[in-house]
Amino acid sequence: MTDPAFGDPLLDPLFTTPAAAVAFSPRRRLQGMLDFEAALARAEARAGVIPTEAVGPIAAACRAELYDLGELGAEAALAGNTAIPMVKHLTRRVKATDAEAARFVHWGATSQDAMDTGLVLQLRTFADGLDADLGRLDRALAELADRHRGTPMIARTWLQHALPTTLGLKAAGWLDALRRDRARLAAAGERLALQFGGAAGTLAALGPKAMPVAEALAEELDLPLPALPWHAARDRVVETATALGLLAGTLGKLGRDLSLMMQTEVAEAFEPAAPGRGGSSTMPHKRNPVGAAVLLAAAVRAPALVSGLLAGMVQEHERGLGGWHAEWQALPDLCRLVAGSAHQAAEIVSGLEIDAERLRADIGITRGLIMAEAVTMALGERMGRMAAHERVSAASRRAAEEGRSLRAVLEEDPQVTELLDVEALDRLFDPLNYVGAADAFVDRVLAGRCG
Incomplete structure (x- = not known):
């Protein structure tokens, strides 16, 4: 069976x-x-x-x-x-x-030797499956970052339009965080080791044969042999749990961004379509971000599980009471939850649909106000930063009040047009001319310079 x-x-x-x-x-x-x-x-x-x-x-x-x-x-x-x-x-x-x-x-x-070592073996098997999905997500994000390094979109701060950026840089940000998570999980996995200490962590029952048996047992199971048994020192297990909690947060950030980009009023990106995916029981037109919902749900649930495992680290003397027991269901629950989130993230990004035209159109919602900083910097070189800031601020207020573009208002200001001709304004109001080092940042992430 x-x-x-x-x-x-x-x-x-x-x-x-x-x-x-x-x-x-x-x-x-x-x-x-x-x-x-x-x-x-x-x-x-x-x-x-x-x-x-x-x-x-x-x-x-x-x-x-x-x-x-x-x-x-x-x-x-x-x-x-x-x-x-x-x-x-x-x-x-x-x-x-x-x-x-x-x-x-x-x-x-002792009982804990069997249970802890059995858990380490389970975690090793689990890690292989998780890393397969994380590897798929890594490749999909890298491809997205490279393909859309020149696709302009709006950067949002405090949920408001800020400055132009690129979709490639946004994807590179997701990828950079993911790679740190993978590095943390790998490092934590290397510290998961054999548990073998006998009743009180001394292996007294084996006498002079204690270390030869421990060494042979580690070899049999292909596990690291720690310096000493770790019955009441739970950092090895909880380190893996905290790394999983951080991964859940990283995937939750991805889910949050994509779900906001899928909003009807935004419509910049969409989860892959499939029969029965993202539908509504009453509204046939709906295309819900079901994958993002899983990522967000995992990010909500994971912190409580991790905090319980952290609290359980305070164990008594050589073998703990209660704290060890608290791991038995919490850690598997956390592992299952994060695995589901990672799988959904890989599925989403691998089939993500991007509307590049809508990305560019959304940049223009403020009628050029997002380029105010670019104009201020250009004017500041000639009239001083404070004077330029005051002039562009006044023009921005007027543009907003009159429902006009910032460029149109600036073109009516002789002090501006005296310093910035039509070609200069063309350059300043092209979003791709004001994405700074976005392309270089994408290159650094794709080259593996994460940190």
């Missing part, structure tokens, strides 16, 4: 991915612990701690499909964690085939 792709068939397809759902399914959680137990037996046999003959029967019983999840869960409710009943049922199953081998199940380990 295998787990269904989704635990919640109604909502999981919207908010997570099949790969993330499987990586953190109950059966996968159990298999992670069983993988630890099988590797432990192999490592201890290599170190001469248990008989080599015990490895086969133990490893053969370390298959999650052999166990009843409901039965284990009911016993975990009494035991306080899932590893205790797992070890009991594993031992019983091994004993049914080899009583001698059953003596060496879970030898010298």
Whole structure:
């Protein structure tokens, strides 16, 4: 029997991915612990701690499909964690085939060793799936930035029209943040390590064989061997959680920008169209930003999950009470949530529809007022910055009051036309002539100069 792709068939397809759902399914959680137990037996046999003959029967019983999840869960409710009943049922199953081998199940380990190492194995599997979507998003954003480096659009500050920019620079901004997130996740992943300390973090039960077993176990599982067990030091796990929280925020920023650009009154960009995507139950004309909604929902939910994991770091002495337990559902929930957001973001950007004409048209909504700074700087070189600022400010107020273009008002001012001829005004009122270092910034991001 295998787990269904989704635990919640109604909502999981919207908010997570099949790969993330499987990586953190109950059966996968159990298999992670069983993988630890099988590797432990192999490592201890290599170190001469248990008989080599015990490895086969133990490893053969370390298959999650052999166990009843409901039965284990009911016993975990009494035991306080899932590893205790797992070890009991594993031992019983091994004993049914080899009583001698059953003596060496879970030898010298503790419940948290199995659970934490199992979690690290789950996170490693999860990271592969997440990075595949992030890589796809990275490539789509890079292509968008390069293709639209010369596509002018309005930059908005405080939701108001500010100055011209380019769509390429906007996409490069999304990409730059994403690459920092990927770097953080990769760095956090490198610090996820084997958990193996025994009852109190000393591996006392293994005596002089402690380090040889630990080294062999790390090798068996292809995990880093930390300097010492980290039962109550949760920074390794929470570092991954905080990196995921930051990624959720980055994707939420992308979702916010795109949803605003999709507004009917703006209509500059659109999520990819597909049958049944973004429709309304009552309004046939609607094209809703459903992907952006997932990105925004994840950005809303992720901080609470991350804060709970941060709060759980304050653990007691060598093994914590409650804080460790708080991770068991919060971290998988966070992983599933962010995976769904990343997948939706990759889907959106890969098929994003851009209306370049509308982008340019929206630049003209203020009738040239957004070019006031450009004119001020040009005039300032000849009459001084303050005098130029006062003159252009007065012209801007008049243009707004009369519903006319700023250029038309300026052309009626002899002090302006004496210093700026028609060709100069043409240059100043061309948005692409006032995007500064936008192209250079795009180049820097595409060249990988993120920081």
